[in-house]
Amino acid sequence: MSNHFPVDRDLFNDVMVPNYAPSAVIPVRGKGSRVWDQQDREYIDFAGGIAVNCLGHCHPALVSALKEQGEKIWHLSNVMTNEPALRLAKKLVDNTFAEKIYFANSGAESNEAALKLARRWAIEVHGSDKTQIIAFKQGFHGRTFFTVTVGGQAAYSDGFGPKPADVVHAEYNNLDSVKALISDKTCAIMIEPLQGEGGIISPTDEFIKGVRQLCDQHNALLIFDEVQTGVGRTGDLYAYMGLGVTPDILTTAKALGGGFPIAAMLTTTEIAQYLKIGTHGSTYGGNPLACAVGEAAFDTVNTPEVLNGVKAKAQLCIDALNAINDKYNVFSEIRGKGLLIGAVLNETYQGRAKEILIAAMAEGVMTLVAGPSIIRFAPSLVIPDTDIAEGMALFEKAIAKIAS
Numbered sequence: 001m002s003n004h005f006p007v008d009r010d011l012f013n014d015v016m017v018p019n020y021a022p023s024a025v026i027p028v029r030g031k032g033s034r035v036w037d038q039q040d041r042e043y044i045d046f047a048g049g050i051a052v053n054c055l056g057h058c059h060p061a062l063v064s065a066l067k068e069q070g071e072k073i074w075h076l077s078n079v080m081t082n083e084p085a086l087r088l089a090k091k092l093v094d095n096t097f098a099e100k101i102y103f104a105n106s107g108a109e110s111n112e113a114a115l116k117l118a119r120r121w122a123i124e125v126h127g128s129d130k131t132q133i134i135a136f137k138q139g140f141h142g143r144t145f146f147t148v149t150v151g152g153q154a155a156y157s158d159g160f161g162p163k164p165a166d167v168v169h170a171e172y173n174n175l176d177s178v179k180a181l182i183s184d185k186t187c188a189i190m191i192e193p194l195q196g197e198g199g200i201i202s203p204t205d206e207f208i209k210g211v212r213q214l215c216d217q218h219n220a221l222l223i224f225d226e227v228q229t230g231v232g233r234t235g236d237l238y239a240y241m242g243l244g245v246t247p248d249i250l251t252t253a254k255a256l257g258g259g260f261p262i263a264a265m266l267t268t269t270e271i272a273q274y275l276k277i278g279t280h281g282s283t284y285g286g287n288p289l290a291c292a293v294g295e296a297a298f299d300t301v302n303t304p305e306v307l308n309g310v311k312a313k314a315q316l317c318i319d320a321l322n323a324i325n326d327k328y329n330v331f332s333e334i335r336g337k338g339l340l341i342g343a344v345l346n347e348t349y350q351g352r353a354k355e356i357l358i359a360a361m362a363e364g365v366m367t368l369v370a371g372p373s374i375i376r377f378a379p380s381l382v383i384p385d386t387d388i389a390e391g392m393a394l395f396e397k398a399i400a401k402i403a404s
């Protein structure tokens with residue numbers, strides 16, 4: 001019994017709000033790092049659902065957690081707590097700096113919670129004029145109106161009327177630009193510990209430590225947006241661990257559910273107390289189904305084998321990209337950390353990242369872009385080495401076509 005009817009890409013234009021421009025391909029199933037479309041064409045997935053599918057598609061541990069919880073209880077709301085939420089929260093607390101967890105459903109929502117908490121904390125502890133948020137140009141924190149205003153691309157927040165106030169932007173990796181803005185009126189600095197959407201930009205050691213120091217000097221909170229970098233992506237459980245800089249608030253989403261929508265805000269008991277009863281909330285946040293899958297993803301990723309594997313697999317990707325570049329001279333730099341890799345197009349190929357992504361898709365490999373001139377790779381953390389080799393061979397074919 002089914003009332004399914006055939007659908008194709010054309011229907012998108014008929015029935016969907018036109019804020020996206022999806023590819024012509026409609027994938028219908030996936031297994032590990034392979035995906036098949038409606039015509040049963042096979043693709044190797046280096047995109048990972050934008051750094052979400054940390055264990056590839058339909059990982060057995062996640063499928064089993066979903067099925068098991070799916071037969072037990074799906075949803076309660078926060079009028080009651082639930083076992084999966086408590087277990088996942090306990091694991092996040094035991095494995096990070098955090099002492100308290102707030103669950104949300106998306107990266108933007110976890111950042112919204114972080115920003116609201118920082119404001120409450122600052123106003124209650126230090127006074128009503130400590131409200132300034134410092135963030136960074138090219139930063140990305142989501143699409144709610146507060147988070148998109150904190151994000152560093154005005155084009156994304158323009159055109160919606162008056163923006164949330166007291167948000168300013170410094171330059172990433174430029175400590176002087178932060179010094180020029182920060183004061184005792186600063187409530188928090190929100191920063192990605194590696195800019196993802198903004199172009200795969202790692203912070204210098206001096207910069208990120210300097211940002212922590214400036215926050216301490218001015219009693220401002222340091223918020224790390226680890227929505228993209230969290231849960232093993234960089235080879236550490238969280239990127240802050242590899243930087244040796246601990247934030248006051250951290251947000252995590254994307255890979256946290258391995259493909260199931262879930263997010264969390266992590267903080268200390270001292271700061272958490274300012275989100276007291278009734279100050280913030282979410283109907284779905286901490287939903288048992290999401291948390292059960294999140295727990296399975298967390299357990300699977302948080303092992304030395306997977307985390308060390310990220311470093312080894314990243315090297316395979318980098319070696320393959322360098323070999324492609326030796327032949328075709330298209331990249332000026334291969335950068336990033338762990339399995340969040342950016343291949344930066346050189347002068348000759350500026351602005352052609354999207355074109356390369358489409359060419360790669362035509363060869364059977366899914367990639368991402370980070371802006372007009374960077375190809376981004378965010379594959380599964382457990383992608384088989386043979387899939388990396390095969391996918392890179394397909395990617396090379398696409399580059400050969402573009403470069404000829």
Ligand SMILES: *Cc1c(COP(=O)(O)O)cnc(C)c1O
Nearest residue numbers: 106107108140141142196227228
């Ligand atoms: C993807 C992303 C977000 C937004 O997450 P959504 O789930 O789309 O709301 C926020 N911050 C960073 C760093 C991201 O990469």
